[in-house]
Amino acid sequence: xxxxxxxxxxxxxxxxxxxxxxxxxxxxxxxxxxxxxxxxxxxxxxxxxxxxxxxxxxxxxxxxxxxxxxxxxxxxxxxxxxxxxxxxxxxxxxxxxxxxxxxxxxxxxxxxxxxxxxxxxxxxxxxxxxxxxxxxxxxxxxxxxxxxxxxxxxxxxxxxxxxxxxxxxxxxxxxxxxxxxxxxxxxxxxxxxxxxxxxxxxxxxxxxxxxxxxxxxxxxxxxxxxxxxxxxxxxxxxxxxxxxxxxxxxxxxxxxxxxxxxxxxxxxxxxxxxxxxxxxxxxxxxxxxxxxxxxxxxxxxxxxxxxxxxxxxxxxxxxxxxxxxxxxxxxxxxxxxxxxxxxxxxxxxxxxxxxxxxxxxxxxxxxxxxxxxxxxxxxxxxxxxxxxxxxxxxxxxxxxxxxxxxxxxxxxxxxxxxxxxxxxxxxxxxxxxxxxxxxxxxxxxxxxxxxxxxxxxxxxxxxxxxxxxxxxxxxxxxxxxxxxxxxxxxxxxxxxxxxxxxxxxxxxxxxxxxxxxx
Amino acid sequence: xxxxxxxxxxxxxxxxxxxxxxxxxxxxxxxxxxxxxxxxxxxxxxxxxxxxxxxxxxxxxxxxxxxxxxxxxxxxxxxxxxxxxxxxxxxxxxxxxxxxxxxxxxxxxxxxxxxxxxxxxxxxxxxxxxxxxxxxxxxxxxxxxxxxxxxxxxxxxxxxxxxxxxxxxxxxxxxxxxxxxxxxxxxxxxxxxxxxxxxxxxxxxxxxxxxxxxxxxxxxxxxxxxxxxxxxxxxxxxxxxxxxxxxxxxxxxxxxxxxxxxxxxxxxxxxxxxxxxxxxxxxxxxxxxxxxxxxxxxxxxxxxxxxxxxxxxxxxxxxxxxxxxxxxxxxxxxxxxxxxxxxxxxxxxxxxxxxxx
Numbered sequence: 001x002x003x004x005x006x007x008x009x010x011x012x013x014x015x016x017x018x019x020x021x022x023x024x025x026x027x028x029x030x031x032x033x034x035x036x037x038x039x040x041x042x043x044x045x046x047x048x049x050x051x052x053x054x055x056x057x058x059x060x061x062x063x064x065x066x067x068x069x070x071x072x073x074x075x076x077x078x079x080x081x082x083x084x085x086x087x088x089x090x091x092x093x094x095x096x097x098x099x100x101x102x103x104x105x106x107x108x109x110x111x112x113x114x115x116x117x118x119x120x121x122x123x124x125x126x127x128x129x130x131x132x133x134x135x136x137x138x139x140x141x142x143x144x145x146x147x148x149x150x151x152x153x154x155x156x157x158x159x160x161x162x163x164x165x166x167x168x169x170x171x172x173x174x175x176x177x178x179x180x181x182x183x184x185x186x187x188x189x190x191x192x193x194x195x196x197x198x199x200x201x202x203x204x205x206x207x208x209x210x211x212x213x214x215x216x217x218x219x220x221x222x223x224x225x226x227x228x229x230x231x232x233x234x235x236x237x238x239x240x241x242x243x244x245x246x247x248x249x250x251x252x253x254x255x256x257x258x259x260x261x262x263x264x265x266x267x268x269x270x271x272x273x274x275x276x277x278x279x280x281x282x283x284x285x286x287x288x289x290x291x292x293x294x295x296x297x298x299x300x301x302x303x304x305x306x307x308x309x310x311x312x313x314x315x316x317x318x319x320x321x322x323x324x325x326x327x328x329x330x331x332x333x334x335x336x337x338x339x340x341x342x343x344x345x346x347x348x349x350x351x352x353x354x355x356x357x358x359x360x361x362x363x364x365x366x367x368x369x370x371x372x373x374x375x376x377x378x379x380x381x382x383x384x385x386x387x388x389x390x391x392x393x394x395x396x397x398x399x400x401x402x403x404x405x406x407x408x409x410x411x412x413x414x415x416x417x418x419x420x421x422x423x424x425x426x427x428x429x430x431x432x433x434x435x436x437x438x439x440x441x442x443x444x445x446x447x448x449x450x451x452x453x454x455x456x457x458x459x460x461x462x463x464x465x466x467x468x469x470x471x472x473x474x475x476x477x478x479x480x481x482x483x484x485x486x487x488x489x490x491x492x493x494x495x496x497x498x499x500x501x502x503x504x505x506x507x508x509x510x511x512x513x514x515x516x517x518x
Numbered sequence: 519x520x521x522x523x524x525x526x527x528x529x530x531x532x533x534x535x536x537x538x539x540x541x542x543x544x545x546x547x548x549x550x551x552x553x554x555x556x557x558x559x560x561x562x563x564x565x566x567x568x569x570x571x572x573x574x575x576x577x578x579x580x581x582x583x584x585x586x587x588x589x590x591x592x593x594x595x596x597x598x599x600x601x602x603x604x605x606x607x608x609x610x611x612x613x614x615x616x617x618x619x620x621x622x623x624x625x626x627x628x629x630x631x632x633x634x635x636x637x638x639x640x641x642x643x644x645x646x647x648x649x650x651x652x653x654x655x656x657x658x659x660x661x662x663x664x665x666x667x668x669x670x671x672x673x674x675x676x677x678x679x680x681x682x683x684x685x686x687x688x689x690x691x692x693x694x695x696x697x698x699x700x701x702x703x704x705x706x707x708x709x710x711x712x713x714x715x716x717x718x719x720x721x722x723x724x725x726x727x728x729x730x731x732x733x734x735x736x737x738x739x740x741x742x743x744x745x746x747x748x749x750x751x752x753x754x755x756x757x758x759x760x761x762x763x764x765x766x767x768x769x770x771x772x773x774x775x776x777x778x779x780x781x782x783x784x785x786x787x788x789x790x791x792x793x794x795x796x797x798x799x800x801x802x803x804x805x806x807x808x809x810x811x812x813x814x815x816x817x818x819x820x821x822x823x824x825x826x827x828x829x830x831x832x833x834x835x836x837x838x839x840x841x842x843x844x845x846x847x848x849x850x851x852x853x854x855x856x857x858x859x860x861x862x863x864x865x866x867x868x869x870x871x872x873x874x875x
Contacts, residue, residue, distance in 0.1 A: 046737035047708075338825045339594070368593035368764060373808040373821035395737065398767075398810035402819055425812070439738040440812050441745075441767025445791045454746060455739040458707050 004036040006072050007357060007389045008058065013067035015050075015057050015413075025462050027053040029413045029470075030067070032489070033497075037356075040383060040390045042404030042421070044397060044436070048459055050413040051393045055359040058391065059276055060261050060269050069261045073275050073356040098141035105134035168223035175216035182209045274304055277350040281362035283342035287334040293320075293345050294330035300352040315352075323348045324378060340371035344378070351382060359391045364399060376403055397440050401425055406495075409433050412462060412470040415489055418497040429498050431477050469501065477502060552583035555758040556605070556726050561618035563597075563604050565829065571614065572829045574600050576782040576837075578618075582726065582758035587749075589773035589790070590762045591805070595826045597782040598762045602728045605760075606645055607635040623725060641671040644719030648731040650711035654703040660714055661699030667722050686721040687714075690747055709740035713747070720751055727752070728760045733768060745772050766809050770794050775862075778802050781827050781837040784856070788863035798865045800842050836868065844869050 015028040027050045035041045043051045056062045058069055108131040112124045185206050192199040261269065280286040287296055294316055301312045317327050323344040334342055343363065350358055360379070364372045376399065383390060392404055400407050400421070407424050409417040409432065417430040428434045435455040457474045460466055466473050472482040481501050489499040563575040575597050582588045590598050603609050605620055607627075620627040622642060627635060639645075647653040655663060664686070665679035674682070680699070687695035690713045703711055712732060719727060729748065733741040749772060752759050761772060769776055769790065776793040778786040778801065786799040797803050804822040811817045824841040827833055836854050839845040848868050856866040859874065 046739060338828075340825055368826070369766075369805055369808045370593060370822035371825065373810075373819045374823070376810075376819060377821055396810070397738075398812045401812055402810045402817060422815075425815075436738065437812065439742040441738070441741070441765060441771045442812060443766040443770045443794050443806065443809060444813075445770050445794050454742050456743070458709055458740065459737075 004039075006034045007037045007039070008035040008072065008391075009068075009070040010034070010058070011068040011070065013054075013057060013069055014065045015053055015062060016065045019463065023463050026413050026465050027462060028057065029465075031413075031415055032067075033408065033415065033418055035357075035389060035391065037389055038383070038387050039406060040392060040404045042392045042394065042400035042407040043410060044394060044400055044407060045410035046395065046436075046459055048412075048462065049410045050462075051395075051410055052361055053413075054410070055278070055361050055391055055393050058261070059273075059278055059359055060264070061278075064262045067262075071259045071261050071272070071276070071357075074259060074272070094141045098138040101134045101138035101141065105131040105138070108134065164223045164227040168220040168227070171216045171220035171223065175213045175220070178209050178213045178216065182206055182213070185209070274353045275355050276357045276359070277353070277355040278359040278361060279343075279346050279350045279363045282366055283339060283346050284334065286346055287342060289334050291333075292330070293325075293332050293334070293337070296345065297348050297352060300349055304353055319348045319352055322382075323351075324374075338371075339367055340374060343367060343371075343375055347375075347378065347382070351386065351388070354386060355388070357389045357391065359393070361393045362395070363392075365394060365396065372399070379403075397437060409436070412459060412465055414470050414486075415497070415499055416471065417499070418489070420495055423493070423496050429492065429496070429503060430471075430500050431475050431502070432471050435474075435476070469499075552586065554581050555584050555623060556582040556760070557619070557621040558601075558605065559619045559621075561601070561604060561620065562616040563600055563609070564614050564616055565610075566612040566614065567830060570830075573616075574613075574782050574829050575604065578779070578782075578784050580777050580784070580787065582760055584725075584758055585753060585756045586774045587752060587759040587761050587772055589769045589776045590760065590779060591764065591766065591769055591776060592779035593764060593805075593826050595781075595829070596779040598764075598779055599730055601779075602645065602730050602760065602762055605728060606639055606643060607632065608639075608645075637671075640667050640719075640724070641722050642724050642726065644722060644724035644727045646712075646715050646719055646727065646729040646732045649735055650708065650715045651703060653715060654711060656703055658702075659699065660701055660703065660706070664699070664714065664718050664721065667718060671722055682721055683717070686717040689751070690714075690717045690720070691743075692717070708736055709743065712736060712740075712744055716744070716747065716751070720755065723755060724757060726758045726760065728762075730762045731764070732761075734763070734765070741768070748772070766794070766805060778805075781833075782829070783837055784864075784866065785838065786863075786865050788860070792860065792863050798859055798863070798870045799867050800844055800869065801838050804841075836866075 011032050013028055013031040017025040017027055019025055031054060043054065045051050053062065057064050060069075108127050112127040112131070115124050115127075117124065185202055189199060189202045189206065192202065259272070261272070264272065287293075291299075294313070297316045297319060298312050301307050301315060305312075307315065313330075317330060320327060320329055325341060325344055325348075329337070329341070329345075334345075337345070343366075346363070363379075364375050367375060379390070380403065382388060390404075392400065394400055404421055406418065406420050408415060409424070409430065411432050417424065417428070417433045424433065425437070428437055439455060455474055455476075460470070460473055466483075468484050469475070469482040469487050472478050475482065479501060485501070487499045487501045487504055489497050490504060492498050492503050558581070559579045560577045561575050561579070562573060562577055564571040564573045566572075578597070578601060580588065590601065592598050600609070600613075603613075604615055605627075609615070615628060618628070622638070627638070630638075654660075661680065661683065664683040665674075665676065668674045668679035668682055669676065672679075684695050684699065687698060692698055692710065692713055698706070698710075698714075703714075706714065715732075732748070733744050736744060745768065748759070748761075751757075761768075763769060773790040776786075776788060776790050777784055778793065778799065780801050786793065786797065786802050793802060794806075797806060801822070804820070807820040808822055810819055822841055827837065827840070833840065835851045836842070836845070836849045839849040842849065846868065852868070854866045854868045854871065856864050857871050857874065859865045859870060865871075
């Protein structure tokens with residue numbers, strides 16, 4: 001799985017909406033996952049779980065509250081966004097802040113040590129936990145800084161490294177000039193050979209020069225090696241963990257060419273929108289009733305390209321045919337089209353600029369089953385043809401099963417489960433996924449479904465999400481720990497991620513006493 | 519038709535040939551002869567668009583018995599909702615019921631005046647709408663709206679009406695009903711609003727309930743709760759339910775019998791097991807193939823080509839033939855007759871008719 005190139009990477013993405021009285025609606029909480037290139041990535045969940053917010057936050061239609069959304073479809077060099085410059089200017093701040101946080105953690109630990117272990121056990125634990133948090137903050141600051149410019153910033157001796165590199169450069173320059181001289185001398189020597197009296201002196205000189213070149217090259221290499229020695233060694237004394245070579249390697253890996261979408265300016269994001277498109281749920285609402293279909297699609301070319309009108313029209317007509325409409329639909333108005341046809345126009349608009357990443361926000365939910373299948377087959381064909389990556393948002397489990405490669409299950413702004421489609425449907429692990437699957441109406445007549453499999457209650461309010469695991473208020477397998485601690489997303493099996501205490505640790509396995517009486 | 523009814527009376531097992539043995543027993547317990555509560559025959563409704571009349575319902579017939587759920591399936595624009603509105607007399611002004619009869623408890627409705635039918639609405643026929651937010655008045659409290667029917671139809675004083683309403687809310691599983699009575703619709707979640715709607719309909723004890731896509735706007739987990747609730751209440755009240763939906767999964771869960779509509783005509787009717795397991799009409803088969811199946815792995819989605827015809831489109835012969843893979847010349851010219859393929863299983867298709875011969 002890791003060999004697949006990553007298209008989009010979310011890191012601790014958070015989105016809170018401010019509502020009145022200073023309250024916050026927790027729409028997304030620490031969402032982290034990657035989407036691979038050419039993948040059909042599905043997101044399912046009930047309404048209000050944050051699916052659509054996630055899709056829109058990725059496209060920067062909503063600004064993220066915190067966290068990063070890194071796009072790998074283009075490299076930093078290609079776009080050269082302004083934020084990189086700013087980031088470099090802020091590097092010192094990141095270091096400073098990291099150091100501050102570390103200092104604070106040290107202070108807290110000192111305080112904890114001063115206390116009596118017998119009487120203030122709970123306080124000590126509290127202080128220690130706080131210190132740990134600060135330490136985490138410190139390393140987070142380091143990561144933030146290193147994310148864009150690599151691990152170089154961690155070295156104090158940047159000037160020395162630069163000097164070594166310039167020395168190496170000089171050595172190789174002299175070697176280069178010597179090589180040129182050798183060439184000249186060789187030609188002279190050849191001439192003398194032809195004339196019958198080979199110049200022995202020249203031959204000696206050439207041999208000497210050769211030796212010198214080798215020396216210079218060896219020297220240059222030495223300097224470079226010396227410079228590389230600084231890498232991963234000469235680290236600012238910020239945390240002990242930083243001294244660990246494994247952690248170093250991890251930090252080095254943070255150097256990346258991806259673009260942090262959240263930090264782009266409006267104009268830069270506009271440029272990237274060609275690569276990232278969206279198809280909305282309601283095809284009627286996303287088309288202007290006073291604009292003909294042809295004009296609606298052509299508008300995309302007018303804004304983003306400098307094609308001549310004739311080329312624009314030809315491209316639009318080709319697109320109409322590609323999405324299964326007829327050429328004469330160019331002059332139609334949205335009210336003359338059926339729901340499925342309108343959605344085809346929406347798709348044509350989205351793929352007009354050959355994007356790499358398309359968000360499909362409940363794009364087939366408003367359509368009848370027979371039309372829905374038509375549109376899904378069209379989307380499937382397009383993804384194969386143009387190597388599109390889909391982010392497919394839906395509430396219909398049947399649709400994701402037959403359309404998506406990997407599925408993310410969300411509940412109240414949190415990730416519950418992330419797994420390849422087959423695994424999710426054959427072996428769902430999270431209690432929410434299980435009850436969601438059980439609730440799907442199936443076109444199979446059997447003995448009437450039993451009351452037990454019905455999930456009770458409703459989704460709690462996102463303004464005041466329940467403490468601990470967000471699902472614990474409805475979970476049939478609730479344990480005591482679920483009400484206190486929030487489960488972390490962990491890889492239980494290869495490629496199968498899950499956030500549930502049932503699977504987090506062996507000692508947390510459900511026992512008879514933990515089960516609530518229901 | 520009469521002959522089959524007579525046969526049924528002699529042998530009640532004939533009616534539902536593919537019943538699960540457990541369900542057969544259940545049916546027997548509920549009474550041998552099922553009483554017809556609603557009878558709709560050859561209903562034709564037209565809409566006037568730009569001074570021209572276009573038929574939306576092209577002769578639809580069905581009956582609903584007591585303690586039975588009849589599901590009406592079809593894509594949008596096939597006339598499901600218009601059927602419901604025709605029965606309830608809630609059609610828009612440009613609509614016209616041309617012919618046909620609607621009998622509720624052997625009382626002919628089409629000859630009644632608008633006022634007389636309005637009095638029946640709610641009391642004998644209850645309707646649950648798709649979007650509870652638009653069906654509830656946002657300016658009035660839940661309590662006022664819940665007791666309105668009791669005060670209007672049953673002429674109860676506010677106090678008793680409130681008591682009945684409170685009981686009803688408890689029955690539909692609303693927690694702390696006293697509080698809820700004072701709240702306004704916008705303060706409730708979608709699932710709760712739908713429960714309020716159901717409580718409102720049930721408090722009048724109607725003999726027939728028409729539910730127009732009551733769970734489409736709800737999430738699957740809430741949908742399952744509401745479906746279970748509807749089923750339980752239906753049994754308790756011994757009412758007939760006309761359940762309109764486009765989701766075949768919901769049909770399998772709740773229906774006793776199913777009718778499939780296409781462009782204003784009934785293309786297939788039968789017990790739920792038959793329609794789901796062995797559908798005969800190409801349209802029903804197409805619907806089954808287009809629906810992504812959650813449990814099957816090797817399922818291949820197949821779309822029905824083309825789109826549903828607009829009501830202004832004039833299609834000769836079978837209305838489905840432009841989208842049908844088996845269409846022949848006969849389909850293009852001749853409107854298919856409804857034949858009884860099996861006891862209780864009616865199909866309107868030339869291909870099926872020819873196979874039967």
